[in-house]
Amino acid sequence: MDLIRRRLLAALVGLALLASPALAQEKFIVVASTTSTEQSGLFGHILPAFEKATGIKVRVVALGTGQALDTARRGDADVVFVHDKVAEEKFIAEGFGVERKEVMYNDFILVGPKDDPAKVAGGKDITEALKKIEAAKAPFVSRGDKSGTHAAELRLWKEAGIDLDKVKGPWYRDTGSGMGPALNTAASMNAYIIADRGTWLSFKNRANLTVVVEGDTRLFNQYGVILVNPAKHSHVKKDLGQAFIDWVVSADGQKTIAEYRIDGQQLFFPNAKR
Amino acid sequence: MGTFTESLSTAAGLIATADAKLASIVGLSLQVSLTAVAFAATIGLPLGAVMAVKRFPGRQAIIVVLNGFMGLPSVVVGLLVYLLLSRAGPLGPYGLLFTPTAMVIAQTMLITPLMAALTRQVIEDAWREYEEQLRSLGATPWRAALTLLWDTRFSLVVAVLAGFGRAAAEVGAVMIVGGNIDGVTRVMTTTIALETSKGDLPLALALGFVLVALILSVNMVAQLIRLWAVRRYG
Amino acid sequence: MSSVFPLVLEQICFAPSGQPIVDRVCLAIDGRVRTVILGANGAGKSVLMRLMHGLLTPSSGRITWCGREQRPRAQAMVFQRPVMLHTSALRNVAYGLKLAGVPAGERMNRAAVALERVGLAPIAGRSARVLSGGEQQRLALARAWALDPQILFLDEPTASLDPGAAKEVESVIREIVASGCKIVMTTHNLGQAKRLADEIVFLDRGRVVEYTPANVFFRNPRSAEADAFMKGELPWT
Numbered sequence: 001m002d003l004i005r006r007r008l009l010a011a012l013v014g015l016a017l018l019a020s021p022a023l024a025q026e027k028f029i030v031v032a033s034t035t036s037t038e039q040s041g042l043f044g045h046i047l048p049a050f051e052k053a054t055g056i057k058v059r060v061v062a063l064g065t066g067q068a069l070d071t072a073r074r075g076d077a078d079v080v081f082v083h084d085k086v087a088e089e090k091f092i093a094e095g096f097g098v099e100r101k102e103v104m105y106n107d108f109i110l111v112g113p114k115d116d117p118a119k120v121a122g123g124k125d126i127t128e129a130l131k132k133i134e135a136a137k138a139p140f141v142s143r144g145d146k147s148g149t150h151a152a153e154l155r156l157w158k159e160a161g162i163d164l165d166k167v168k169g170p171w172y173r174d175t176g177s178g179m180g181p182a183l184n185t186a187a188s189m190n191a192y193i194i195a196d197r198g199t200w201l202s203f204k205n206r207a208n209l210t211v212v213v214e215g216d217t218r219l220f221n222q223y224g225v226i227l228v229n230p231a232k233h234s235h236v237k238k239d240l241g242q243a244f245i246d247w248v249v250s251a252d253g254q255k256t257i258a259e260y261r262i263d264g265q266q267l268f269f270p271n272a273k274r
Numbered sequence: 275m276g277t278f279t280e281s282l283s284t285a286a287g288l289i290a291t292a293d294a295k296l297a298s299i300v301g302l303s304l305q306v307s308l309t310a311v312a313f314a315a316t317i318g319l320p321l322g323a324v325m326a327v328k329r330f331p332g333r334q335a336i337i338v339v340l341n342g343f344m345g346l347p348s349v350v351v352g353l354l355v356y357l358l359l360s361r362a363g364p365l366g367p368y369g370l371l372f373t374p375t376a377m378v379i380a381q382t383m384l385i386t387p388l389m390a391a392l393t394r395q396v397i398e399d400a401w402r403e404y405e406e407q408l409r410s411l412g413a414t415p416w417r418a419a420l421t422l423l424w425d426t427r428f429s430l431v432v433a434v435l436a437g438f439g440r441a442a443a444e445v446g447a448v449m450i451v452g453g454n455i456d457g458v459t460r461v462m463t464t465t466i467a468l469e470t471s472k473g474d475l476p477l478a479l480a481l482g483f484v485l486v487a488l489i490l491s492v493n494m495v496a497q498l499i500r501l502w503a504v505r506r507y508g
Numbered sequence: 509m510s511s512v513f514p515l516v517l518e519q520i521c522f523a524p525s526g527q528p529i530v531d532r533v534c535l536a537i538d539g540r541v542r543t544v545i546l547g548a549n550g551a552g553k554s555v556l557m558r559l560m561h562g563l564l565t566p567s568s569g570r571i572t573w574c575g576r577e578q579r580p581r582a583q584a585m586v587f588q589r590p591v592m593l594h595t596s597a598l599r600n601v602a603y604g605l606k607l608a609g610v611p612a613g614e615r616m617n618r619a620a621v622a623l624e625r626v627g628l629a630p631i632a633g634r635s636a637r638v639l640s641g642g643e644q645q646r647l648a649l650a651r652a653w654a655l656d657p658q659i660l661f662l663d664e665p666t667a668s669l670d671p672g673a674a675k676e677v678e679s680v681i682r683e684i685v686a687s688g689c690k691i692v693m694t695t696h697n698l699g700q701a702k703r704l705a706d707e708i709v710f711l712d713r714g715r716v717v718e719y720t721p722a723n724v725f726f727r728n729p730r731s732a733e734a735d736a737f738m739k740g741e742l743p744w745t
Contacts, residue, residue, distance in 0.1 A: 030372060039472050044456070061372055061453035075361030076371050180471030187473075205473035233361060235369070407591035409563055411651075412581065412607045421603070425593050 028057040029240045032069070032077035034148055035178040037223075038062035040106075040198025040267055045260040050247050056240050064178065066146025072096060072226075075233035078241040081248075083223045084148035097226035101249050104257050104268040105222045108152055109200060110213035111183075112138075112192040120192075121212040127160035129213045134162050137171040139191035143182045144174035152221060153194045159218065183209075196221060201262040223268075225249075248272075277476050284480035289487070296481075300488060303461040306374055306448070307441040310381035314437055318386040319430065322393025323419035327401050340394065343387035348446035355380040355451050372453040377461070380447040385437040392433035397422050428500055435496055442489050462488070512573040512580040512658050513539035513690070515560065520569035522555055522714075529555050530566075531714035539658065539690040544701045544722070546694075547711035548737055553694040554663050556711065560692065561585050561661045581608070584652035585661040588668055590644040592636035597628060597647050600636045604651045622654035623647075626680050642673025649680050653689070660684060662693040666700065678704065698738065702726055710734045 037043070038060055047058045063071060065082045072080045073096050080097070082088060083106075091097045110129055112120065118138040120129035133140055143150040157164050164172070173191060175182050179199040186193040187207035195203075200211070213219075225245050230236045247253045249272035257270045288296050325337065357363050359371040359379070370376045400422050408418045423430065445463035452459030454468060462485045469478035515537040522530040530552045537543055545553045558564040560571065562579040573580050584604075592600050601619035610618065623629050626646045631639065636647060645665060652660055662681065666674035681704065685691055695701050701708065701722070708725040710718040712733040718725060729735045 035471070039468075059372060059453075059455045059458050061455060075366070178471050180473050184471075184473055199472075203473040205475055235361065235367075404591055406558075406563060407587060410561065410585040410587075411604050411655075417607065421593070425595075 026057055027055060027240060028059055029078040029237050029244060030059045030061060030076070031079045031081050031244065032061050032063060032071045033081040034065050034068060034083065035062045035180070036147070036149060036196045036199045037081065037083070039178075039180060039202060040196070041202060041262065042198070042257070042260055042268060046248075046253070046256045049256045050244065050253070053247060053252065054243055056243060058244065064143075064145045064147035065149075065151065069096075072228045075228065075236065078228055078237045079225060079244055080228065081223065081225045082148055083221050084151045085222055085224060087148075087151065088224045088226060091226065096229055096232055098229050100224045100226050101245060101272060103223045103225050103248055103272055104254075104270045105220050106268045107197050107214065108149065108194050108219040108221055109197055109211050110192060110219075111186065111195050111200060111209050112212040113190040113208050114210050115190075115208070116212060118192065121210075123213050124215055126156055126213055126216040126218055130157060130160040130162065133192055134160075134167055137169060139171050139173065139189050141173045141175060141182055141186040141189065141191045141193040143179065144176045145178065147178075148221065149179060149194065149196055152219075156194070156218065198262070198267045201265065201267065222271075277479060281476050281479035282483060284476060285483035285487070288480060288484060296484070298457075299460055299462055299465055300484070302374065302459075303442060303463070303485075303488070306377045306461060307381060307438060309378045310385060310441050311434060311438045313378070313382040314386040314389050314441075315434055317382075318389030318437070319393050319423055319433075320419065321386075322390040322395075322433075323397045323423045324416065325390070325394045326397035327405075327419050327422070328415045337391075337394070340387050340391045344391050346384060346387065348384055348444040349450065350446075351384045352380055352447035352450035355383060355447065359451065371451065372455060372459060374452070374459060376451040377448045377459060380451045381441040381444070384444065384447055385441050388440060389433050389437045392436060393423075393430060396426050396429045396433065400426050428504065431496055431500055435493055438492060439489055442485070442492075510574070511539060512582055513537070514574065515659070516570075516572045517560070518570040518572075520556075520559060520566045520571065522552075522559060522564060523567045528567075529714050530559060533569075533714075533716050535709065535716065535719065537692065541706035542685060542690070542704055543692045543707050543709060544695060544705035545692065545709045545711060546696070546698075546701055546734075546737070548740075549696065550713075551711040552714040553711055557585075557661050557663055557692065557694055580658070582656070582658040583661070584655050584657040584659075585663065586645070586648045586652050586665050588664040590641075590648035592639075592644060592647065594637055595635070596633050597636045597639065598623060598632040600647060601651045601654050604655055608655055618654050619650075622650040625653065625683065626650045627676075640673070642669050642676055645669060645673070645677050646680055649677070649684065653684055653687075657689055659690045659692065662691060664694055664696070666697070667695070674700075710737070712737075 043060050051057055061071065061077065065084045065087060068080055068082050069087055069091050071077050088100050092100055110120070110126060118133040118136040120132050123129050142153055173185065173189065175185050179195060180203065182193060183195060183199065183203050184205055187205055187209050190208055225248055227238060227241045227245055228236045230238045254270035254272055257268050258266060260267055325333070355376065356371065358365050359376050360366055370379070397419065404422065408421065413421065443463065445467050448461055449464050449467065452464065454460050454464040462481060466478050466481045466485065469481065517533050517535045520530060520533045521528055533556060545556060547553045555564065559566055561583060593603060598616070598619050601622050602615045605615040605618055620629070620632065623632050626649055628643065628646055628650060631643065636644065639647065665681070666677050669677060678700065681691065693704065705722040707721050708718065709716060710725070710731070717731045717733050718729065720730065725734070729738060
């Protein structure tokens with residue numbers, strides 16, 4: 001009995017050692033970004049190039065924009081890479097970020113059922129489309145999760161002059177979820193939804209949904225990258241993090257971003273200022 | 275139904291070709307959950323055994339809590355461990371968040387009450403039979419607990435398997451404390467969640483089949499070991 | 509090893525829920541004779557034995573061993589139904605020795621000798637749980653005997669056995685006595701009591717009604733309760 005117990009103990013210790021971060025030796029940073037960015041597949045394309053150029057591994061934690069910034073506020077990330085200018089500037093004003101650099105933009109699209117109950121298809125004005133949807137009380141799915149996409153959606157309703165609190169009803173479905181699950185919900189409910197083009201292009205469960213409105217400049221979605229302030233969190237890997245930021249706005253990084261395609265379509269348009 | 279059969283064949287294909295990405299995800303899932311089971315058993319089995327044989331004030335209350343915690347929501351455990359391991363939290367300086375170690379910690383906390391509660395029940399039933407004889411022979415409660423743990427080992431295997439099943443199947447805790455980082459903390463359950471949220475339901479379902487096959491395999495191996503041991507030890 | 513005798517019970521009461529199961533029992537048991545506790549079902553025989561062995565704590569009263577209150581280690585008990593671990597017969601005996609602090613090598617030797625003495629050497633390696641009732645009871649005796657006790661308590665040791673097995677167990681008990689160990693046994697088998705007892709403690713409703721040498725008790729019981737008991741019981745020979 002004792003021999004077996006001793007062997008079991010040895011096996012336990014062995015397992016425990018296996019689970020310890022053997023990856024602790026390598027150079028890495030933690031980047032807090034958004035689920036829509038990760039699900040677009042962009043990181044799978046640009047991070048290997050970055051690692052090749054610098055030897056630094058990037059660990060992307062994909063959350064909603066609000067959650068990503070909160071994670072950075074707690075000091076659990078080295079860099080944030082999100083798309084909500086207002087929230088990002090607040091983040092810096094609070095002292096949690098060093099500097100905001102613009103990187104690229106992609107766009108949002110309005111997606112809806114093919115039979116288009118609110119008659120918005122083909123339009124070029126997103127605010128007009130939203131007004132029509134509200135007037136028709138057509139089913140509309142919102143992410144409702146403090147994400148950049150959600151913030152953009154709320155801004156557009158405001159620009160359309162609609163006070164959501166006043167007109168909210170069963171037609172406006174607040175799901176509190178990421179882009180993919182929200183699209184799933186919209187597909188099963190035959191509802192309208194504002195989505196980012198990247199997630200839409202990789203989304204395979206479209207059912208009856210199709211793009212109804214696109215191209216309005218108000219739908220453009222600007223990405224910013226910020227180094228978490230080492231003055232607030234001394235353990236932040238500021239050199240490695242800065243290397244990532246420098247690369248992403250460099251000619252090399254910008255070119256890599258532009259080269260990313262889904263079904264031959266470019267998703268992200270680099271616009272870093274030199 | 276089409277999705278179902280399509281996913282089954284996808285699953286079979288993934289397993290047959292030993293898809294490299296899948297293999298590393300499966301490997302990490304096993305590593306994390308098996309390690310958690312090992313730690314949880316080391317804490318939970320003796321804890322349950324001592325609870326069964328010793329009488330002390332407040333015992334009934336602790337039993338109620340332990341039994342209740344068997345059903346701890348994994349997201350709650352994940353959240354608690356996140357707050358512990360975050361840089362803003364008490365264990366922040368160790369930098370454990372978003373690592374496999376964090377996932378092991380969370381899963382260990384999740385399944386220890388389960389294994390302790392099940393062990394307590396098994397040992398308590400055995401204690402009813404053995405108590406007088408063991409005390410007559412001079413066994414202290416601690417000594418008796420160890421003896422019964424060994425004596426009921428075949429029934430305890432089920433408790434351990436229950437713990438493994440719970441750990442391997444949960445997504446709430448590992449998602450929050452691991453961050454589902456590609457190549458670092460992405461396990462079977464978080465991959466399934468990711469593919470589902472991307473809308474790739476057939477792939478998600480296929481991975482689901484693979485996960486179920488994995489859990490069944492572990493149970494099968496355990497059963498074979500058990501049968502061999504019964505033949506050997508009686 | 510110093511003697512643990514006499515075992516003295518002073519005004520022992522056991523009344524966990526008010527009603528006394530053992531009522532003001534006073535006894536002084538020495539180590540030279542075989543003591544059998546008789547009584548009807550529910551008289552309190554098993555409880556009294558557990559109080560003596562230390563498995564139960566009396567509600568009031570004092571138990572001393574050779575004047576000392578400390579419960580001695582040189583005692584063992586065999587129960588009506590033997591309780592064996594899921595392991596071999598040999599290891600079961602060795603387990604008792606392990607608890608007694610005997611080092612590993614010596615343990616296995618002493619266990620083997622104990623099995624030899626009760627005639628179970630051939631099945632030493634077999635799983636204890638698959639042995640017959642009689643074999644398991646002899647195994648329990650081996651386990652107790654291996655501890656080299658000065659006193660052995662036996663609680664209805666053959667009540668669950670067929671006559672053949674019971675006979676084998678009785679012969680082991682006789683050998684244990686011959687080796688110098690004192691026994692205190694309960695039974696409601698009068699024939700067995702006649703065969704094995706030197707003195708009788710007769711219990712009725714928790715009280716010691718008679719405490720006399722066996723030959724006196726069986727020929728001429730002093731109390732009405734004992735008389736009624738023996739008339740009511742079928743004498744097994």
